[in-house]
Amino acid sequence: MESILTINNLTKKFGNLTAVNNLSFTIKKGNVYGILGPNGSGKSTTLGIVLNVVNKTSGDFNWFSGNTSTHDALKKVGAIIERPNFYPYMTAEQNLKLVCKIKGVNESKVDEKLDIVGLLERKTSKFKTYSLGMKQRLAIASALLNDPEILILDEPTNGLDPQGIHQIREIIKQIAAQGTTILLASHLLDEVEKVCSHVVVLRKGVKLYSGRVDEMISSYGFFELKCNNQELLLTTLKNSDLFTSIKANDDLVTAFLKAPMPSDAFNKFLFDKGIILTHLVQRKESLEEQFLQLTDNIKN
Known part of the structure; x- marks a missing residue:
């Protein structure tokens, strides 16, 4: 071209x-x-x-x-x-x-x-x-x-x-x-x-x-999660190799995917670990989120 x-x-x-x-x-x-x-x-x-x-x-x-x-x-x-x-x-x-x-x-x-x-x-x-x-x-x-x-x-x-x-x-x-x-x-x-x-x-x-x-913005996105046992949820997610990072903000947990994964398979994965979710939303990272990640990695 x-x-x-x-x-x-x-x-x-x-x-x-x-x-x-x-x-x-x-x-x-x-x-x-x-x-x-x-x-x-x-x-x-x-x-x-x-x-x-x-x-x-x-x-x-x-x-x-x-x-x-x-x-x-x-x-x-x-x-x-x-x-x-x-x-x-x-x-x-x-x-x-x-x-x-x-x-x-x-x-x-x-x-x-x-x-x-x-x-x-x-x-x-x-x-x-x-x-x-x-x-x-x-x-x-x-x-x-x-x-x-x-x-x-x-x-x-x-x-x-x-x-x-x-x-x-x-x-x-x-x-x-x-x-x-x-x-x-x-x-x-x-x-x-x-x-x-x-x-x-x-x-x-x-x-x-x-x-x-x-x-x-071609990341694999992330899940937003809530459950009644956040401590068990965080431990399970951090012990898994499915995610690049895990963030917790009050009662909302965000899990960033390392590879593609449908929400139903993810829900079953947690259910098999004894975790029942009260909230599950799958999202794609926006350009804004990517931009903020880029700029956060640059020192002022």
Whole structure:
């Protein structure tokens, strides 16, 4: 699969602060990548470097398998890394036509891109009348005018209400379904889990994980348990080799599986040991739980 962007040992320092620390990962064509991390983890700095608006300290990156200069490569990139900034007294259509002139793109693209983001019927409305979500969608339409091979979005749903968040996520999925590669930075675990196929987890500029989202959350899950003899339950679980770890919180016991196991087989296993459960729920670890496990293993 063709490489869209390759980052090798990228580092950025601001004085004594290391914002990006020896970062490496590759983005392949046709996938949706999320750079996930809390504020200050280096997400925006990384995007700024590959878009040539922030100078790197060391390391390197190349676009499109290294066969294209960064200047030429960026002509195939659409990006939103700041708040949408259009002329408030111009209509959406007028603003996009102006962007077309700047980018050297045919104005015939305007209606097509407005339709993708659900703003075609509001194309003659002035930008100042738009809600924050509509402004963000117009920015996406603007970034799509040059039919980019990759769309880069920095915190695309930041500040939006639930409806606006849902609309942006659906648009991202729709764009990705048409074959456009997407790279988005987000501090929202839910966003990455719902939208992205791949994730790079950053904390304080350091990469903690890089790979498929489904592989990151491909653990065998866990059981949540209660019974009238917790001491016997804990002893039985800890003496078994079925689990990676056992946790007890008040009267709730959590047992993390080492291998797949259906709940009925697990219930029988305990029943045969003389344990009758009053509560049994089988769950899958979420991206949030995986993320917390990763960050808990990194010293502050």
